[in-house]
Amino acid sequence: MAQTNGFMDAAFAEALAAGERGEVPIGAVVVRDGEILGRAGNETRRLNDVTAHAEILAIRRAAEAVGDERLVDADLYVTLEPCTMCAAAISFARIRRLYYAAHDAKGGAVESGVRFYAQPTCHHAPEVYSGIRETEAADLLKGFFQTKRET
């Protein structure tokens, strides 16, 4: 298992809270200088908004908190490999480092799918660290969808 720190714990706490609300259990936090600037779990159902993924909400909240749309020198921790939409938003926000837990071969866009950060239309790529607590994050998602199918 890769090294972890308290920020990935905070992302997992957001993922668990999302699951308890009946949302897909994915969580994210944006961190700068050891401080969490924005945190969120998935809220697509509650907000009736397909764009309300944890990463997008955490970025929007962090930008609001600091009064700047660009989050230079900030890092993002998320429990699942970002999708195509979120990978691009992370790039636009100028996130410095991206840490994520589970890989997502079906919908991911960092090491799967369009691999956005390796493309010529990507104008800022974060450093990427993946696989941190991967099994735990994957099990959380599997459990959620299994429960949904059974009910």
Added chain:
Amino acid sequence: MAQTNGFMDAAFAEALAAGERGEVPIGAVVVRDGEILGRAGNETRRLNDVTAHAEILAIRRAAEAVGDERLVDADLYVTLEPCTMCAAAISFARIRRLYYAAHDAKGGAVESGVRFYAQPTCHHAPEVYSGIRETEAADLLKGFFQTKRET
């Protein structure tokens, strides 16, 4: 020039209004059954939000208006080829048809860049109609960035 209709006019009106506010002049509308459900120009500066592209805002407003995050049978008109983030959001919202004006080789993700709708990680692709009033939309953007460089 391709056939146009009043909905692309409405997208251009949003683009012009965005330019007048000092935002990048791009506009979008979401339409269903001949009715505009959501309209927006780019608002990244005003909202301090890198995700506040015209398409994202128009989709969010349309979803709020109809009370459903999925905009089945709705069409989206936008003055520029959607970027990677917006192309994915359009897919998630289940937009039926996407009409856009100018192509964007540098940042687009439909016929340029990652060509998201042709990828295995894209689970819903809209029908795409592009090049409608292309020169007009491209000139609007060129004029905006030229004025910015001169001031």
